[in-house]
Amino acid sequence: MKDFDYIIIGGGCSGLSLAYELQIHKKLENKTLAIIEPRPEYKKDKTWSFWKVSDHNFDDCTKKNWKNFSINIPNNTNHLECNDYPYQSIDSGLFYEKINNRLKKNNNISFFKNLNEINSKNSFIFNSVPSFKVSDNNLWQHFYGIEIETKNNFFDDTIFNLMDFDCQQRQSVHFFYTLPYSNNKALVETTWLSKMNDNSQKDYENQIVNYIEKQLRLKDYKITYKEEGAIPLFYPSYLKEHNKINIGTAGCMTRLSTGYTFLNIQEHSKYIRKNIENIKNAKIFRIDKKYQFLDKIFLRVLEKYPKKMPDIFFKMFMGSPKTVIKFLSNKSNFLEDLSIILKMPKWIFIRALFK
Numbered sequence: 158m159k160d161f162d163y164i165i166i167g168g169g170c171s172g173l174s175l176a177y178e179l180q181i182h183k184k185l186e187n188k189t190l191a192i193i194e195p196r197p198e199y200k201k202d203k204t205w206s207f208w209k210v211s212d213h214n215f216d217d218c219t220k221k222n223w224k225n226f227s228i229n230i231p232n233n234t235n236h237l238e239c240n241d242y243p244y245q246s247i248d249s250g251l252f253y254e255k256i257n258n259r260l261k262k263n264n265n266i267s268f269f270k271n272l273n274e275i276n277s278k279n280s281f282i283f284n285s286v287p288s289f290k291v292s293d294n295n296l297w298q299h300f301y302g303i304e305i306e307t308k309n310n311f312f313d314d315t316i317f318n319l320m321d322f323d324c325q326q327r328q329s330v331h332f333f334y335t336l337p338y339s340n341n342k343a344l345v346e347t348t349w350l351s352k353m354n355d356n357s358q359k360d361y362e363n364q365i366v367n368y369i370e371k372q373l374r375l376k377d378y379k380i381t382y383k384e385e386g387a388i389p390l391f392y393p394s395y396l397k398e399h400n401k402i403n404i405g406t407a408g409c410m411t412r413l414s415t416g417y418t419f420l421n422i423q424e425h426s427k428y429i430r431k432n433i434e435n436i437k438n439a440k441i442f443r444i445d446k447k448y449q450f451l452d453k454i455f456l457r458v459l460e461k462y463p464k465k466m467p468d469i470f471f472k473m474f475m476g477s478p479k480t481v482i483k484f485l486s487n488k489s490n491f492l493e494d495l496s497i498i499l500k501m502p503k504w505i506f507i508r509a510l511f512k
């Protein structure tokens with residue numbers, strides 16, 4: 158069986174991002190790479206969105222950028238700007254196509270469906286397949302989204318809606334999220350932050366149709382695409398092995414309070430590329446410990462006081478949205494962290510701290 162210098166297990170977002178980063182920085186001219194990916198074909202399966210606080214390789218896969226957004230709670234709407242850090246949506250279909258076209262040109266890169274097809278004993282492995290010990294107490298961000306198209310112009314595509322909490326909460330935290338790609342196309346998503354141990358929140362189709370027809374007052378539209386997913390708001394088990402690094406969700410690249418992962422994956426890829434010559438001895442790349450600590454407390458509050466969360470999110474963005482965006486994207490300084498902490502209801506958070 159064939160040997161490779163590097164193996165990437167999982168050719169999804171993090172596996173392909175890393176392979177592309179190594180390829181464009183000429184780190185695979187004298188090294189061989191095997192990518193293990195079982196999916197029979199690549200097609201659009203996700204829309205990755207985030208505030209663009211740092212550069213990445215996939216601007217040309219962008220569906221749209223926005224510089225304005227809104228947040229709603231019942232009877233109140235906040236209109237906000239994000240000029241410094243536009244909100245960006247990446248089309249996974251374009252992302253897969255761009256990367257695979259580029260990687261196929263390098264004969265040092267081979268694709269396999271199963272790790273058993275090659276000899277992995279002498280390789281350095283980048284693994285993106287997480288191993289979870291799932292329990293009933295784990296929190297998930299689970300969601301279902303549809304892209305819709307209307308005959309006539311309906312949406313204002315200069316502003317997206319980050320969270321609309323004006324909907325049933327059912328003892329959890331629930332909001333709708335709308336990304337208008339143009340005046341007649343949008344992604345509408347129903348999102349829940351909850352323990353996923355029952356199906357009582359999974360009447361997704363009903364929720365969306367109701368929202369579109371009653372809240373948005375839109376009747377005439379067609380559905381062009383659907384996506385469903387669940388982001389774990391807890392970290393998978395991570396065993397440090399001398400010839401293996403976990404990447405992506407498996408590598409704890411998710412920000413637990415938000416589910417944002419895409420940009421952390423890109424930063425991790427850059428870090429690996431910079432250290433590739435001495436990767437066995439490189440420090441493990443992590444989301445800063447202060448965010449891990451603050452997110453843990455935030456999620457304890459969310460679990461204990463779900464009814465308070467719409468108000469907490471709404472108030473958090475008041476004042477300087479730029480500071481909140483930096484905080485949620487792991488780019489805030491001490492004073493900015495403090496300004497966010499001071500906006501939180503004190504007793505609830507102090508109690509959660511000592512839980």
Ligand SMILES: Cc1cc2nc3c(=O)[nH]c(=O)nc-3n(C[C@H](O)[C@H](O)[C@H](O)COP(=O)(O)OP(=O)(O)OC[C@H]3O[C@@H](n4cnc5c(N)ncnc54)[C@H](O)[C@@H]3O)c2cc1C
Nearest residue numbers: 167168169170171204205206285385386405406417418419
């Ligand atoms: C529907 C959805 C929408 C999301 N939207 C956003 C967003 O808007 N913004 C954001 O920042 N994050 C988002 N995320 C979170 C995160 O960015 C994505 O989950 C991202 O795809 C994680 O990358 P990954 O490489 O860890 O996992 P994946 O992209 O899932 O890649 C893992 C790959 O491993 C393959 N695989 C599975 N089993 C094996 C095996 N046994 N051997 C080899 N390969 C295997 C899979 O086929 C897959 O291709 C979203 C997640 C989902 C599910």
